[in-house]
Amino acid sequence: MPGKGGWQVVILRDKAQILDAEGMRRTLTRMAHEILERNKGVENLALVGIRRRGVPLAKRLAALIRDIEGQAVPVGALDITLYRDDLTQLSYQPIVYRTEIDFPVTGKRIVLVDDVLYTGRTVRAALDALMDLGRPNVIQLAVLIDRGHRELPIRADYVGKNVPTSRKEEVAVMVKEIDGEDKVVIRERED
């Protein structure tokens, strides 16, 4: 419904919980194992989280990888706001955060980490942003939730959970670093 100043006010209600804190931990542990298996260890490996919720997820995956393999991998944070092509459709002024990648990406095997994979446009922007920083050997994609509805030919290499959704729904990944708790819920727009 039209809101104050022409803004669209959307009311969402929680429909179902997909993951709780424990489920999220187990899912991330499995993904960490898969990343190690596919890359045959940690050599040249680096994780890059897409701001904002991809960053804490990347850090957790890195911690799990260190626990499993006994070796640390570098972690960076990528802000893609300046690379988005859908800004004209947003009704607010986006905030640009700093990109913090303090290792050279050239020659690295980069695992890009995000919370939800949806249209694929965020990932495309992230690929552009990453390429501007150097020339990685390989870029792989890890997402906690794949909710479908792709608009670009992009698929993830590591998926925590596939969650078929309708476009009326929204997948909310909450992490304790930002939201104070760990869980994933599906919310539905009220008509």
Place this chain on the structure above:
Amino acid sequence: MALRHKDLLGLADLSPEEIEHILEQAEAMREVLEREIKKVPALRGRVVVNLFYEPSTRTRFSFELAAKYLSAETVSVAAATASVVKGEGLLDTARTVEALGADVVVLRHPSAGAAAFLARHVKAAVINAGDGMHEHPTQALLDLFTVKRHKGRIKGLTVTIVGDILHSRVARSNIWGFSKLGARVRVCGPATLIPPGLEELGVEVYYQLEEALEGADVVYVLRLQRERFSEQTFLPGPEEYARLYGLNRERLRLAQPDALVMHPGPMNRGLEIAAEVAELDRAVIEEQVTNGVAVRMACLYLLMRRGEA
């Protein structure tokens, strides 16, 4: 937090929160400048017109680079001062510029209020790149940004601005900016170059440089226009000015040991600032130039995004 204005005309119009927001965004832009490839596609297809009615190599280059790093198209128009003293001339040029599809007009003009005038008549966002003796907001923003990067804060700092306060739009914008963010602002210069009534803005006025420097965290030296010496009423001569108001090493000792030395450039070494002072590590004059690009990127980005609702 978002910018509530269509244009950036002066710091007098901005709230402390808006100023802080621009500085935060400039931090992200500064990161882009540190990259090997200093270019992001954020403003692809947008048009920035630099309309300069006064010569200014630095500011123009800075805006041009800022726009280019954001992938906007830029056009620079250097208009002759004589043909545009009247508002009508400016308005005609502006309408043409808008008809050509400009999203932002960056205006440098010798008359105070020119940017505000233009802003009322065009749909494009207008950025004031210096209007007469009035304001130079992006210069003050880059100064605030530079101080914040070094000191971690603005609030509670003592900032001493030295020189020709009367004719300086840089001083005026900086007085607004630093005061709004909670710094204590002192100004110092010959009595002929201090406008009356400054105290009403909460500024402390000094005529003795030594007193003004006492305990300062930031010493901001203004460029002295040499033509002020020929205008007999303002100053006796360069030697006397340098002797009384030039920032040298001994005088700087009166400020805090880690006080930043700043200057909007280009410097008259040996006049308002001693060459050896300009070379000190804590003289951040070159860094001000780099930060100027980051701050202007932030301003262009925020103003252009503002219209997209």
